[in-house]
Amino acid sequence: MSTEDPAEVVRTLRRGFDSGLTKPLAWRRAQLVALRRLLLDGGAELERALALDLGKSSAEAQVSEIGVVRAEVDHALRHMRRWARSTRVPVPVAVAPASARVVPEPLGVVLVIGPWNYPVQLILAPLVGALAAGNAVVLKPSEVAPATSAALARLVGHHLDPRGVTVVEGDAGTTTELLSQRLDHVFFTGGGAVARIVARAAAENLTPVTLELGGKSPVWIDDTVDVEAAARRLAWGKFMNAGQTCVAPDYVLATPPVASRLTAALAVAVTAFYGLDPAASPDYGRIVADRHVDRLASLLEGEHAAVGGTVDRGTRYVAPTVVDGARLDSPLLAEEIFGPILPIVHVADLDEAIRVVRSREKPLALYVFSSSREVERRFLRETSSGAVGVGVPSAHLLVPGLPFGGVGASGTGAYHGKRSFDTFTHEKAVLRKPLSPDTIALAYPPFTPRREGI
Ligand code: NAD
Numbered sequence: 001m002s003t004e005d006p007a008e009v010v011r012t013l014r015r016g017f018d019s020g021l022t023k024p025l026a027w028r029r030a031q032l033v034a035l036r037r038l039l040l041d042g043g044a045e046l047e048r049a050l051a052l053d054l055g056k057s058s059a060e061a062q063v064s065e066i067g068v069v070r071a072e073v074d075h076a077l078r079h080m081r082r083w084a085r086s087t088r089v090p091v092p093v094a095v096a097p098a099s100a101r102v103v104p105e106p107l108g109v110v111l112v113i114g115p116w117n118y119p120v121q122l123i124l125a126p127l128v129g130a131l132a133a134g135n136a137v138v139l140k141p142s143e144v145a146p147a148t149s150a151a152l153a154r155l156v157g158h159h160l161d162p163r164g165v166t167v168v169e170g171d172a173g174t175t176t177e178l179l180s181q182r183l184d185h186v187f188f189t190g191g192g193a194v195a196r197i198v199a200r201a202a203a204e205n206l207t208p209v210t211l212e213l214g215g216k217s218p219v220w221i222d223d224t225v226d227v228e229a230a231a232r233r234l235a236w237g238k239f240m241n242a243g244q245t246c247v248a249p250d251y252v253l254a255t256p257p258v259a260s261r262l263t264a265a266l267a268v269a270v271t272a273f274y275g276l277d278p279a280a281s282p283d284y285g286r287i288v289a290d291r292h293v294d295r296l297a298s299l300l301e302g303e304h305a306a307v308g309g310t311v312d313r314g315t316r317y318v319a320p321t322v323v324d325g326a327r328l329d330s331p332l333l334a335e336e337i338f339g340p341i342l343p344i345v346h347v348a349d350l351d352e353a354i355r356v357v358r359s360r361e362k363p364l365a366l367y368v369f370s371s372s373r374e375v376e377r378r379f380l381r382e383t384s385s386g387a388v389g390v391g392v393p394s395a396h397l398l399v400p401g402l403p404f405g406g407v408g409a410s411g412t413g414a415y416h417g418k419r420s421f422d423t424f425t426h427e428k429a430v431l432r433k434p435l436s437p438d439t440i441a442l443a444y445p446p447f448t449p450r451r452e453g454i
Pocket of ligand 1: 113114115116117118122140141142143144170171172173175176189190191192193194195197198212213214215245246336338364405406411
């Protein structure tokens with residue numbers, strides 16, 4: 001449980017917000033600058049915590065966690081003055097003379113609930129948008145990455161204004177208590193099961209939610225591309241953070257000849273990246289908790305691993321693994337894998353691949369490796385997903401102009417760049433109309449001539 005009382009934390013932040021503390025651009029800017037300082041001065045502490053929780057290398061921690069937040073901070077600092085400006089909109093003749101504008105206003109006290117897989121990025125990147133938009137913020141990091149949760153609590157407490165930002169550590173019970181407070185927005189990143197609990201709790205207070213979820217992101221690869229180059233990209237996106245990435249390629253659809261070339265090329269890529277024994281590589285991560293190691297081990301039961309396949313519970317190690325020829329009804333194809341196992345499903349052709357994608361929940365991302373623009377167009381036209389990456393997995397989340405989020409079962413709402421600001425902003429409609437001339441007079445009743453005496 002938390003050492004902080006969630007109700008008291010929310011009350012303090014509510015006082016901060018109601019006092020007007022968080023609204024001036026100067027305060028927002030100062031907090032973002034302080035956050036940049038936190039990333040710089042606290043970088044080593046965060047790296048140590050990430051190594052403890054996930055065996056993340058320093059380089060990966062910098063590129064996929066700290067660097068992503070820094071880029072968001074810099075982007076917001078560059079653009080937030082413009083984002084925060086009100087904008088005029090045209091007034092129809094029927095309402096003229098009048099002026100109309102959209103005034104962005106902060107929502108109030110918002111809650112950000114983070115997962116354990118990128119426990120720094122996925123809690124601090126939403127914070128950037130929430131601060132830029134002028135909100136008071138409660139951060140609830142995942143208890144499954146305890147070292148990172150503790151480091152975030154210490155660093156945020158030290159660097160940011162406690163009247164406007166607080167970390168509450170704790171488990172599901174703490175989150176439940178936070179959710180029972182009156183909040184103005186809940187931003188949740190995690191799995192679909194907990195998302196349902198969060199959405200139900202938020203509904204009690206009519207609190208709007210952003211849900212950043214996961215799903216099974218498919219890959220299509222055909223023989224029009226350089227399979228070795230594609231294998232390197234796939235191995236990078238899949239085996240980074242030991243496969244515990246929401247946008248990681250989850251399964252591949254390919255014809256049998258392409259599948260067998262890809263499997264051979266993935267074996268070469270894995271060795272090039274992590275050596276002959278990835279367990280000894282300082283660049284290969286570990287699974288976050290024993291129960292997830294057990295889950296991944298059971299997914300491999302009865303499957304033939306063409307690459308990898310080793311599991312060591314003692315060190316929470318699961319080797320980079322490829323299962324060529326996985327069946328569509330295999331457990332590997334049921335739930336999101338969220339680990340370093342890549343099944344390749346054989347299909348007859350592109351039509352069958354599209355049918356498989358369409359028959360499942362809408363994924364967070366879909367990846368196409370083909371040099372045919374028509375193939376790319378068909379996936380864009382005929383399937384739905386949070387994002388599409390052509391020739392590269394995961395990298396779309398590094399483009400601040402692209403909304404990052406899911407659709408259907410993979411999520412509701414989006415963030416990054418200006419979308420983060422918009423997510424934590426209410427667009428207030430303001431119309432100003434002079435009392436005279438009274439052009440509304442035509443709309444006043446009575447609408448039929450009034451009889452004498454009534
Ligand atoms: P999770 O859903 O188990 O937990 C997420 C958060 O919810 C944690 O902070 C946890 O403390 C809290 N929580 C857990 N049980 C709760 C309960 N009963 N009531 C209230 N709060 C509760 O997710 P996870 O295992 O940390 O992360 C894995 C999932 O997150 C995967 O499905 C993955 O695809 C998804 N994910 C999505 C994104 C994205 O950006 N879309 C990013 C990373 C992970």
